[in-house]
Amino acid sequence: MDFRGKENEPLLKAEQIQQQQRSKWISTRVKVMIYAMINTIALLIAGSAQTQYIYAYVKHHDAANNSTTNSNNSVSKNVSESCGVNSTSDDKIQAISADWSWYITLAEYGIAIPFIIFIGPMVDRIGRKPVLLWNLSFMTLSFAVKTLTIYLKLNLYYFLVGFAIEGLSGTFSTFSIASCALLADTTSKGKDRTIVMVIYDALIGLGAFISFIGTGYLIEFTGFIYPFAISCGIFFFFTILVAITLDDSLVHHETTSRIQVSVFLGQIFSLYTKVENISRGVSYILIYLLIFFIYNMPSSGSITTIFTLSSPFCWSSEHIGWFSAGSSIVVFVGGTVILKILQICFKNITDELVVILSLLSSVASYILFGLSTNDWMIYESAAVGILKILPIPLIKAILSRAVHPDKQGALFSNIYLLDTVCTIFGSTLFNNIYHHTVKLHKGFVFFVMAGFPFIALVMMIFVTCKTNSAKDPIELDIDNPQIQNSDTPS
Structure with a gap:
């Protein structure tokens, strides 16, 4: 009996280890998703106030000669109370506000690019947790500077310093790189990974919903300083939480090898520099180009806020908060529910087909928003765009x-490097278009935005046809990026 017990012991141990590993994976997944929601709340409590603060600052200083008070609260109320009083002046304020949104994007994301280039390979070398802690520490410092700028009523140029520090953190992209790598570590290939990525984005949407509603009321009743101060506090405690609770999922650490810049750059740009690979891996190159077009969508956020603050809408901070919250629930949670329904009802539906449907939703949403002349048309555009966020987690x-x-x-460095470059590109293009067309037609810029997902739609149809014609499953290695048959012996 003893002999048989010892004989079965290795098998039992292996099963126990496998069970422990599975439990650890689930635990890590849950933690990462909770982290994503907390991070989104911290970012967007202040982020949703950012454009409104710039608009209020510009408007307040434009009417400085007639102002009798300097309180933050009065600035917020002046924005809604004086809306539509002087159409020419309002157009000028919108144009200047769009310019400042552009400057902020350049300061933040321009500095972030080199960090994002190196963050991805570092995530694979030193682990996910150190990168997360780096990001959260600098985010805390960034929001401290922004809070101080508003509290001391400093010039907007000092506001840019806070965003430059945020760029040193690698922005939200660095957090996403590490988080997505953690999720990839703890999921199997197939629909399991797809649905986990979509749920991850849905929880980001839930975090956005919470922050948008709260921020609208915070601005209306307390001014602009509290949203930024609260974000700073959340990031501070969030950093401590990650340091204490997260176990790194990366088992293999390459800390003994010498870190070479050329190797890092090779890992990031290998998909684009190996000519012999482009013809065989055309589907993947096109998917990256597709991301380029999809990721111009985040650049629309600040313009949408400026658009709704101005005449004929004249929305208050509360109204903007509720609309932003509702839009987040519609696109993040509603889109996730529809995806799950499609997967249940149509067993053979592919990710590529869902992306095509989502891009159609995005095109229609932007066109309707650009045509909006009343509140209900804006609400309808948000409803039509229910699927527009799905391409990002699916791809x-x-x-x-x-x-x-x-x-x-x-891999995720590639994705979020493109995200950063495209955010800069989109902000430069769309803010300047809005500046120069605001007097002609305020919604014109949204027609231009609709063109990007339309081009992506055409490309995705081509990618789908190309992928379906492939006979063998393929695996892509970032270091050696030729397309390889997965059933070929190594």
Whole structure:
């Protein structure tokens, strides 16, 4: 009996280890999703106040000669009370506010680019947790500077310093790179990873919903300083929480090898620099170009806020908060529910087909928003765009399934590097278009925005046809990025 017990012991141990590993994976997944929601709340409590503060600052200083008070609260109320009084002056204020939104994007994301280039490979070398702590520490410092700028009523140029520090953190992209790598570590390839990525984005939407509603009332009743101060406090305690509770999922650490800049750059840009790979891996190159077009969508946020603050809408901070919250629930949670229904009702539906439907939703939403002349048309545009956020998590899942597990960090660096570059590009393009067309037609810029997902739609149809014609499953290695048949012996 003793002999048989010892004989079965290794098998039992293996099963126990496997069970412990599975439990650890689930635990890590849950933690990462909770982290994502907290991070979104911290970012957007202040983030949703950012454009409103700039608009209020510009408007307040434009009417400085007639102002009798300098309180933050009075600035907020002046924005809604004087809306539509002087159409020419209001157009000028919108144009200047759009310019400042552009400057902030350049200061934040321009500095972030080199950090994002190196963050991905570092995530695969030193682990996910150190990168998260780096990001959260600098985010705390960034929001402290922004809070101080508003409290002391300093010039907007000092506001830019806070965003430059945020750029040193790698922005939200660095947090996402590490988080997505953690999720990839703890999921299997296939629909499991797809739905986890979508749920991750849905919880980001839930965090956005919470922050948008709260921020609207905070601004209306207390002014602009409290949203930024609260964000700073959340990031401070969030950093401590991650340091204490997160166990890094990366088992293989390459800390003994020498860190070379050329190797890092090779990992990031290998998909684009190997000519012999482009023809064979055309589907993946096109998917990256597709992301380029999709990721111009976040650039519309500040313009949408300026658009609704001005005549004929004249929305208050509360109104903007509720609309932003409702839009977040519609696109993040509503889109996730529809995706799940599609997967249940149509067993053979592919991620690529869902992306095509989502892009159609995005095009229609932007066109309707650009035509809006009353509140109800804006609400309808948000409802029509219920699927527009789905392409982002779906494409991340498609790419993640094609990349070696040890190179997930490098993969997501590729994605979020493009995100950053496209945010700069989109902000430059759209804010300048809005500046120069605001007197002609305020909604014109949204027609231009609709063109990007339309081009992406055409490209995605081509990608789908190309992918379906492939006979063998493929796996993509970031370091050696030729497309390989997964059933070929190594």
